[in-house]
Amino acid sequence: MKLSRNILLVDDETRWLRTIDMLLNRHIPEAKTYTCENSRQALQLINDLDIALVLLDLNMPVLDGRQLLRDIREQAPYVRIIILTGLNETEIAVECMKQGAYDFITKTSSTDQLLLCVRRAMEVIGLERRYHQVKDGFFNRxxxxxxxxxxxxxxxxxxxxxxxxxxxxxxxxxxxxxxxxxxxxxxxxxxxxxxxxxxxxxxxxxxxxxxxxxxxxxxxxxxxxxxxxxxxxxxxxxxxxxxxxxxxxxxxxxxxxxxxxxxxxxxxxxxxxxxxxxxxxxxxxxxxxxxxxxxxxxxxxxxxxxxxPLRERTADIGLLLQHFTELACQELGKDYLALPHDLARLLETYPFPGNIAELRALTFTAVGISHGQELALAPFFRVLEQPQLTPPIERMTFPAILPTISETTQQLIHEALIRTNNNQSAAAKLLGITQSALSRRLSKQ
CATH class of the missing domain: 3.40.50.300 (P-loop containing nucleotide triphosphate hydrolases)
Known part of the structure; x- marks a missing residue:
């Protein structure tokens, strides 16, 4: 299954199709957008163009949106569908979601709301299709x-x-x-x-x-x-x-x-x-x-x-320590050196900011200064005894032209909703405000 980003707009209103086509091309350039005014041609286009997301109008002549929704869900189940509705069609849209639509949005919604809805759908599509690729790969041994x-x-x-x-x-x-x-x-x-x-x-x-x-x-x-x-x-x-x-x-x-x-x-x-x-x-x-x-x-x-990072795969430290010791002995022309008791366990407490490369460098240094039959401990003890540095606080970066406070607030809300999969309660906690305060801000957008 391809990781397609193609979008199909299905509506019998030519002017609206052109407007939304231009909007998506400008703000979501990574997706390729196609338009369809004849609802009877939609299924064929979905198959021919490897469509991932359909924006589907409910009210169309010949084949209306509800019937086309059922046909798409039956013949192309991996395609996500966003229903486009009028102001008085909320009940119908909810019924469409029960039949498999991903989401619905009114045609009178702001462009920001439409773009947010489309971006969320594209993120879900990417995750779903990647999952199916991985699953198919497992079964193919x-x-x-x-x-x-x-x-x-x-x-x-x-x-x-x-x-x-x-x-x-x-x-x-x-x-x-x-x-x-x-x-x-x-x-x-x-x-x-x-x-x-x-x-x-x-x-x-x-x-x-x-x-x-x-x-x-x-x-x-x-x-x-x-x-x-x-x-x-x-x-x-x-x-x-x-x-x-x-x-x-x-x-x-x-x-x-x-x-x-x-x-x-x-x-x-x-x-x-x-x-x-x-x-x-x-x-x-x-x-x-x-x-x-x-x-x-x-x-x-x-x-x-x-x-x-190596600190998240501590079970590998002993394996890598043994490997680098043998490799260093070969390269430096030394006899085999035994690993000191509990060295690997001690190193599991060290965060290894330099990861595997740091462990390799420490091991080669230890082999180089070793005398006798056991690996020297001095290089390892030096790093274990060092005080651990507190990670620096990340500094926010801004574009050359600073956004307004209103624009920054909208972007923060948008990012919080994406990170919480549109869970307003969780997003409010991320932003440090109450859910009611977040709801008020969303209603003003």
Missing amino acids: MDLSAFNQILTTDIKMHDCFNFAATLQDSREPMLLEGEMGTGKHVFAQALQQLVSPELPLPEVSLADLSMQMLEQKLFGSANQVGLLDMAGTGFLLLDNLELASFEVQRLFSQLCQRKRYFPQGSLRETALKCRLLFSTTSSLEQLEQQGFSHGLLYCLLPQRLKLP
């Missing part, structure tokens, strides 16, 4: 041998392996999230082994990279093949996404959506053959707070892999 080099017994890591394996035939971009030192590069190499083991994994850092330099690297020049061509049918690793400029974000947003580009010096567009694999130490939520391109973020959301 996936081959996870590409991840054999990653030592872990942690269930979260194995979930990442399984999810990645379900996406091996997808052509959509992927995102690797994880703190520094969590093994994103090793995981990227495993993904390449899974998809195109015969190809190397080209990579480029997006940190402080000008548009001119990036375009030259991606699209090539007269004397050099571009990375998009060099990657073939495998992955192209794009590291440090959190440091990409807005121009770079916009370039990748267009590339992810269109999947076509102009090679250097060519007047013809070329289809994108490789898969884009982004890597970041920031979460999508943090990137959104930084003002990242929403078009790019929505492209990455469905195929997002979050690697857990």
Whole structure:
């Protein structure tokens, strides 16, 4: 099942269709919008265009919205439907929801309410379709041998392996999230082994990279093949996404959506053959707070892999400690060193801000200074005895043109409702206000 973002507007009012089509294209650019004035053609369009969401008017000639709703639910059960109603049709809309509609909204509602309703539906669609992809992958008995080099017994890591394996035939971009030192590069190499083991994994850092330099690297020049061509049918690793400029974000947003580009010096567009694999130490939520391109973020959301930090997979510490000790002994030409009793258990209390990379560095240092038959403890005790730093409070970032207090309040309410799945009571608690106060603010929007 594809992770489609296509929207179909079904209504016999041409002017209204054009207005909503322009609104969605402007504010939800990651979704492709289609219109249909003849309700009898809607089902065929849903199948042909891989529609994910339908905005359906109730009152149409020949085939009305209620009958079309029943037909869609029967023939395309994974398609979400938002019913469009008049002012006096609330009872009918509620009945439609009992028959399988996702939500309803009146045509007289504000554009903000319509956009909020559509965004919520698209988020639910993404989650549902991703779930079905993962479920189908489990039943197909996936081959996870590409991840054999990653030592872990942690269930979260194995979930990442399984999810990645379900996406091996997808052509959509992927995102690797994880703190520094969590093994994103090793995981990227495993993904390449899974998809195109015969190809190397080209990579480029997006940190402080000008548009001119990036375009030259991606699209090539007269004397050099571009990375998009060099990657073939495998992955192209794009590291440090959190440091990409807005121009770079916009370039990748267009590339992810269109999947076509102009090679250097060519007047013809070329289809994108490789898969884009982004890597970041920031979460999508943090990137959104930084003002990242929403078009790019929505492209990455469905195929997002979050690697857990080492402090959340403490059962792996002993396994990794043993592995790094043996590896360091081989590289440094030392005899096997036994692990001190309870060292792994002691390290489980340490938060490992540098994650696996820090554990590896500590172990190599310990092997290097070890004398006798047991691993030296000094490097580990030094970090265990250090006072733990309090994480700094995140500073809010604002755009160049400051929003008004009213606009900021609306955005906070919108974000709180998204995080709580539209639960007003929970959203009010997040915002530090009463539910009645939140209801009053919503009624004024």
